[in-house]
Amino acid sequence: MASSLLFLFAFLIATFGHARCAPDVPWSQNYVLLYGQDHTQLLNQETEIQISLDQASGAAFKSLKAYGSGFFGMRMKLPNKDTTGIITTFYLKSYTNNHDELDFEFLGGKGQNYLLQTNVFTNGQGGREQRISLWFDPTEDFHDYQLIWNQHQVVWFVDGTPIRVFKNNQNIGVGYPIQAMQIEASIWTATWAGQPNWSQAPFQAHYQGFGIDGCPAQLNTIGSECSSPTFEWNGEKNWKLDPQQQMAYEDVRNKHMMYDYCTVGPKAPPECQSNQ
DSSP states (O other): OHHHHHHHHHHHHHHHSSOOOOOOOOHHHHEEEEEOGGGEEEETTTTEEEEEEOSSOOEEEEEEEEEEEEEEEEEEEOOOSBOTTEEEEEEEEOOSSSOOEEEEEEEOOBTTOOEEEEEEEBTTBOOOOEEEEOSSOTTTSOEEEEEEEOSSEEEEEETTEEEEEEEOOGGGTOOOOOSOEEEEEEEEEOGGGOOOOGGGOOEEEEEEOOOOEEEEOBTTBOOGGGGOTTSGGGSGGGSSOOHHHHHHHHHHHHHHEEEEGGGTSSSOOTTTGGGO
């Protein structure tokens, strides 16, 4: 029943809401490899890329440009098998000593038991992890993972359903991403995520949807044009969730939230109340 409701929310939001699918363009139009060339394969006239991980190496790619605001997304199909310890990602990141970062991190497990971890880094400070369970098997088919970033809020979407909100609360001393960021994607492993079963390797992740709706940042500097309402993602309708989106967001939080940094300590950080 819960998955049926979320499917209905996603259908309504995709039909009438603000989330859109990234268009299909050749991968090399907007992206370049970071590492793992021998663990990468372009497919279907560059409208799809497969990156893989084994004991020798993983792979990663990044956008050719940095951006100062936008609506960013990928369609992803995650590795199957036993993916304990395997982390598949799509994120935005700046390249400074004290970086900003907005994460989608898929933490593997046995079968379809992935957790989606999101995180926010501002001025080099992270520690804002949230984890949700997914209401579908992310290894069976491609799904849309998107985020909107403007001067008012960041919103993460899964198949058009908002799953996290991070408001601009600089007025109360909370950091907010204000640095130009590039789009990146990778597959890797970390000891904190578990011990991989290397007999299951290679672990293969597939990505599609390489069009980018973003405001390019000249020389990695965000100009005033990146806050312009002429860009759809900066328009007033994207300053907060609409009632339909808010209902879907609360449904995800109530039914699928597995970990929330806001509930760990004796006192919630100041931004938490406005991000619910």
